Amino acid sequence: MxxxxxxxxxxxxxxxxxxxxxxxxxxxxxxxxxxxxxxxxxxxxxxxxxxxxxxxxxxxxxxxxxxxxxxxxxxxxxxxxxxxxxxxxxxxxxxxxxxxTDFDRNTLCQITPPASPNIIVQAGASTINAYEGFVYFISFVGAIVMSVGRVVRHPRSLRYGDIVMYMKTTGVDAVPIVGLISLMLGLIIAFVSSMQLKVYGANIYVANLVAVAMVQELGPIMTAIVVAGRSGSAYAAEISTMKISEEVDALFVMGFDPNLFLVLPRLIAAVLVVPVLTMFSNIFAIAGGAIIGVTMLDVGMDTYINQSMEAIKLFELMWGLFKSSVFAVLIALTGCLRGFQAQGGAASVGNAATSAVVTAIFLIIFFDSMFAVIRIYWG
Amino acid sequence: MPQTECLRVENLVVRYTDELILDDISFSVNRGEIFIIMGGSGSGKSTLLRHMVGLEMPASGHVYIRGTNISSTDEQTFMNLLKKIGVLFQGSALIGSMTIGENVALPIIEHLKIDSRLIPQIVRMKLSMVGLACFEQHLPNEISGGMKKRAGLARAMALNPEILFLDEPSAGLDPGTAAGIDELILHINRTLGTTIVIVTHDLDSIFTVGKRAIMLDINSKKIIAQGDPRTLKDSHDNPIVRNFFMRKSVHDS
Incomplete structure (x- = not known):
């Protein structure tokens, strides 16, 4: 054989x-x-x-x-x-x-010159790339605004069923992980701060610390980062797969506005559910803090809750929720944008998802610091 | 010249959960021949191919490649056996993030002790064998469907396999390009003596390249005809077989 x-x-x-x-x-x-x-x-x-x-x-x-x-x-x-x-x-x-095997036959190939190693040329090329990326981003935002205008004129063109579906996948499905992370975060903040506050006998202020830190900063940011990781990447992967398999082109020739069909349902769903998730995150974190307060610091449950309620101002709460809805817009926009930018094969789907998460997290932190500056001058 | 067998399928039965996909399939392929597996869509052609190369395990029955039973052999023997076969998948399955040249070089670098300076040269030869000289630097999404098939073929042939398995090599190609692929298949078979097993339902290529074929039936899940496709077309007594060759709609009968 x-x-x-x-x-x-x-x-x-x-x-x-x-x-x-x-x-x-x-x-x-x-x-x-x-x-x-x-x-x-x-x-x-x-x-x-x-x-x-x-x-x-x-x-x-x-x-x-x-x-x-x-x-x-x-x-x-x-x-x-x-x-x-x-x-x-x-x-x-x-x-x-x-x-x-073409032995002894000299086939001359035109070889594309490799990228110039000159650092000035490279710097120039990446500046042009960055500029083009920025222009693309601006025109993408513009196209979304146009689509919103179209929805205002023809409300029935929006796919409400999709919005509900994305609210479920982005919001409801994220409650367990957001809840768990926030509970742990509340435990950690309470535990670490109690170490310091115990020295001054100011145990009760652990409640203030947890409540204020979560409602103003950590709640919106942690929630946004979890949503960017869970859903921003999913948006990018879905849309980039549709893009490379020509589904986006198919939508276009059938007379759909791809932005209206693909982006707006995700954007609206994210803006609606992320503030709600943030609210959950605040509640779970305060619960985490309460666990430490009651079991380790001898603060009564009702005292802890009363102290937390007094610490939170309604305006701060609303400001935090407003920030989280801005973060939601950033997550949905970068996810969809990176999806639309994909071209080529399987690797580009992975790149789109990675780059969506990285960009979204960067923008979340950047906008959060802008909001902090605004508050300084707001008074 | 005595014909030696290099691939044998014995009483192969394939079942997905409860559904019978292939029933009692037996045939053998001789060294150096072009063997065609044909049948309508859903008749289990591609499934049969996946079992022949060991991607899936049969419910019962055996596949022998060069006399080795691939479902009962140890991993090392199986890995060595894989170097002796090449597979061209339906969608070419080129790695999208690598250039055509890197795709072809991939198995060579992994399995052969060859000076890395010589790799580009052998890649160039492989690509000129399939008519793709000078396309080393292109990415798979930069070339046409026919070229992707050729590149996939070059990669399948990278280690000079004894048996090439081709899954629908002409699917999705225009008639001219498909004919070019058929010519290439005949050329490879003639010049290198490679045994080629083709899964297809493209009538033109069945008649161009095939001397021996089996036909799978979607209803009985068995082989309903085997032999020279030209003879089957004219004189097979089963109307299903004749209809297949006459391109008669399955809904007519």
Missing amino acids: KPDSRDTCTFEISAPAPGTLHISLAGDLVIDTVHKVLEGVRPQIGRHLFENAVIDISGINHLDDYGVMAISEIRNMVGIDESRIDVTGTSPEHKIIFDI
């Missing part, structure tokens, strides 16, 4: 006349033998200088493309002009293999 063995190839190197090299190969010069042959031939011809060379392949039974490669490599090893190296003993079978 085993095929004829194809694992021996012998070679003989001689110099019949001064300045002439004679290499004869015999056996099977194929995929499994070329390595040994090349390793064997290389040290023997490396040291000498020749004027002519003959490579005799008449003893070769089986030759394949790896063998052809070996022959041309041996020719390179000899190191003299190709016209002075003869390949002799070519049988019709060898000829066929030479033909299909």
Whole structure:
């Protein structure tokens, strides 16, 4: 059952006349033998200088493309002009293999020049890229605003069923993870701050610390980061897959506005549910703080809750929820934008998802610091 | 020249949960021939191919490649066996993030002890064999469907396999490009002596390249015809087989 063995190839190197090299190969010069042959031939011809060379392949039974490669490599090893190296003993079978591998046929390829290593050129290229990305982002936002205008004029063109579905996947499905993370966060803040406050006998202010930190900053930011990781990446992956499989183009030629069809339902769903998730996050964190307060700090449950309620101002709560809805817009926009920018194959889907999350988190932190500055001057 | 068998399928039965997909399939393929597996959509052609290359395990029955039973052999033998076969998938399955040249070089770098300086040269040869010289630097999404098939073929042939499995090599191609692929298949078979197993329902390529074929039936899940496709077309007594070759709609009968 085993095929004829194809694992021996012998070679003989001689110099019949001064300045002439004679290499004869015999056996099977194929995929499994070329390595040994090349390793064997290389040290023997490396040291000498020749004027002519003959490579005799008449003893070769089986030759394949790896063998052809070996022959041309041996020719390179000899190191003299190709016209002075003869390949002799070519049988019709060898000829066929030479033909299909384009042996000795100089196919000139136009090679695209590699990117210039010049740092100024590179800096220029990436500046242009960044500028084009920015222009794309602005025109994308503009297109979304146009789509919103269309929805205002024709409210029935919006796909309400999709909004409800995305509210579920973005919001309801995220409650367990947002709840768990916030509960832990509340526990940690309460535990760490109690270490400091105990010294002054100010245990009760743990409640203030947890409530104010969560409602003003951590609640909106943590929720936004979780949603960016869960849903922003999902938006990017979904839309980029649709883009590369021409589904987006199909929507366009059927007369749909892809932004209205794909982006607005996600955007609206995110803006509606992220503040609600943030509210959940605040409540779970305060519950986490209460666990520490009641079990470790001897603060009564009702005292802890009353203290928290007093610490939170309605305006701060609303400001936090407003921030979280801005974050929701950022998450949905970057997710969809990165999805639409995808081109190519499977790798671009992964890139789109990664870049959606990275961009969204950066923008969340950036906008949050802008909001902090606004509050300083607001008074 | 005595014909040696290099692939044998014995009483293969495939079942997905409760549904019978293939029933009692037996045939053998000789070294150096082009063997065609044909049948309508949903007849289990591609499933049969997936079982022949060990991607899936049959409910019962055996597949022998070069005399080795692929479902009962140890992993090392199976890995060595994989180097002796090449598969061209329906969608070409080129890795999208790598250039054509890198795709072809992938199995060569992994499985052969060859000086890395020589890899570009062998890749160039493989690509010129399929008529794609000078396309090393292109990404798969930059070339046409026919070129992708050729590139996939070059990658399947990277390690000079004894058996090439081709899943619908001409699907989704225009007639001219499809004919070009058929020519290439014949050329590879003639010059390199590679055994080729083709899954297809493209009548033109069945008649162009096939000397021996089996036909799978969607209803009985068995082989309903085998032999030279030209003879089957003219003189097979089963109307299903004749209808397949006459392109008669299945809903007519």
